[in-house]
Amino acid sequence: MERQELFDTLLERIKAITAIASNKEFKLEVVCNLLSKNIAGYDWVGFYRVDKSRKRELVLGPFVGEPTEHVRIPFGKGICGRAADSEETFLVQDVTKEDNYLACSPKVRSEIVVPIFRNGELVGELDIDSHTPSAFSKKDSEFLSKVGELVSHLI
Numbered sequence: 130m131e132r133q134e135l136f137d138t139l140l141e142r143i144k145a146i147t148a149i150a151s152n153k154e155f156k157l158e159v160v161c162n163l164l165s166k167n168i169a170g171y172d173w174v175g176f177y178r179v180d181k182s183r184k185r186e187l188v189l190g191p192f193v194g195e196p197t198e199h200v201r202i203p204f205g206k207g208i209c210g211r212a213a214d215s216e217e218t219f220l221v222q223d224v225t226k227e228d229n230y231l232a233c234s235p236k237v238r239s240e241i242v243v244p245i246f247r248n249g250e251l252v253g254e255l256d257i258d259s260h261t262p263s264a265f266s267k268k269d270s271e272f273l274s275k276v277g278e279l280v281s282h283l284i
């Protein structure tokens with residue numbers, strides 16, 4: 130299946146997942162699994178939420194992939210923290226060239242972080258790590274933004 134066709138199919142499946150009667154954490158975990166199992170290069174897939182009590186700090190939500198020590202990330206730190214600060218998608222083709230980077234695993238080569246908004250307010254992020262260099266394109270960024278919109282009520 131061509132990548133764009135795969136993205137369109139997965140968006141339909143994610144819409145269906147968000148409609149099932151289950152708890153938010155489970156649904157987000159299913160979405161992580163769906164993305165990581167079906168898309169080549171999506172080796173770590175997870176959600177971070179903006180911590181409501183401490184604001185300017187992200188807290189790890191459902192994810193699939195290797196466990197990470199980066200359970201809490203202050204705004205401005207690493208790729209996730211900078212994406213939270215700027216409220217813009219952050220695409221890094223080669224993580225070894227980043228100074229302000231929080232390594233989750235030495236295997237990771239590229240990363241994309243997409244902010245998620247609810248009613249115009251930043252509520253979280255979708256973070257994908259890849260063991261392949263330059264694994265993500267603008268098409269991935271557009272696709273993941275749509276995923277973020279579909280799941281924003283679960284964040």
Ligand code: SME
Pocket residue numbers: 173175197199202206207208209210229230231232233240256258
């Ligand atoms: N690499 C991220 C940290 C999160 S882990 O990849 C899961 C960063 O630099 O913010």
